[in-house]
Amino acid sequence: MAATDDWTLRPPYTPASDRDSFTVQLSASCHCGRVQYHLDADAPLDSKFCHCRGCQIIHVGASFQHAAIFSKASVAFTKESINNISFYSSSTRDNAYSLPCKLRCSFCGTLILDEGRNMVLLFPSLIRFDSPEARSKFQVNHHIFYGQRVVDIPDGKPKWEGLDHKSRRLDEP
Numbered sequence: 776m777a778a779t780d781d782w783t784l785r786p787p788y789t790p791a792s793d794r795d796s797f798t799v800q801l802s803a804s805c806h807c808g809r810v811q812y813h814l815d816a817d818a819p820l821d822s823k824f825c826h827c828r829g830c831q832i833i834h835v836g837a838s839f840q841h842a843a844i845f846s847k848a849s850v851a852f853t854k855e856s857i858n859n860i861s862f863y864s865s866s867t868r869d870n871a872y873s874l875p876c877k878l879r880c881s882f883c884g885t886l887i888l889d890e891g892r893n894m895v896l897l898f899p900s901l902i903r904f905d906s907p908e909a910r911s912k913f914q915v916n917h918h919i920f921y922g923q924r925v926v927d928i929p930d931g932k933p934k935w936e937g938l939d940h941k942s943r944r945l946d947e948p
């Protein structure tokens with residue numbers, strides 16, 4: 776089997792029960808429940824709103840995307856979920872599994888997360904938070920691709936025209 780065919784044998788696709796150490800701290804689900812995953816961390820490495828055109832179009836009807844960054848090792852899909860995931864690569868524009876790619880529930884269409892080469896970028900709206908404190912750990916740190924925004928969000932957070940720390944700041948005065 777070629778290395779690229781082995782994606783089910785590594786995180787985030789291996790179930791929590793197959794990992795050496797994995798403590799479920801948060802859980803998430805698509806709308807229909809056929810795709811579910813657990814997190815063994817209670818806070819992301821980073822959290823941001825992305826206002827790029829790609830996110831606006833792919834997240835149908837959303838003006839921007841709330842992306843929370845986690846290591847792949849912190850994410851575990853449930854065993855049953857694997858067969859219900861379909862892939863989309865925004866760079867090659869096809870459905871073959873190749874990184875980076877976007878994951879969607881094949882049944883209800885919910886976007887689940889973006890898998891990058893080293894990290895996953897997931898959408899906190901899918902997580903079931905049991906308290907305001909748990910939710911507050913996902914507060915955004917900054918806005919990216921704010922130059923492509925369709926709505927202004929005057930929240931006092933840093934705003935980057937493109938990528939964070941690699942583009943001009945567009946903070947409100």
Ligand SMILES: [Zn+2]
Nearest residue numbers: 805807880883
């Ligand atoms: Zn679903």
Ligand SMILES: [Zn+2]
Nearest residue numbers: 825826827830
């Ligand atoms: Zn984006």
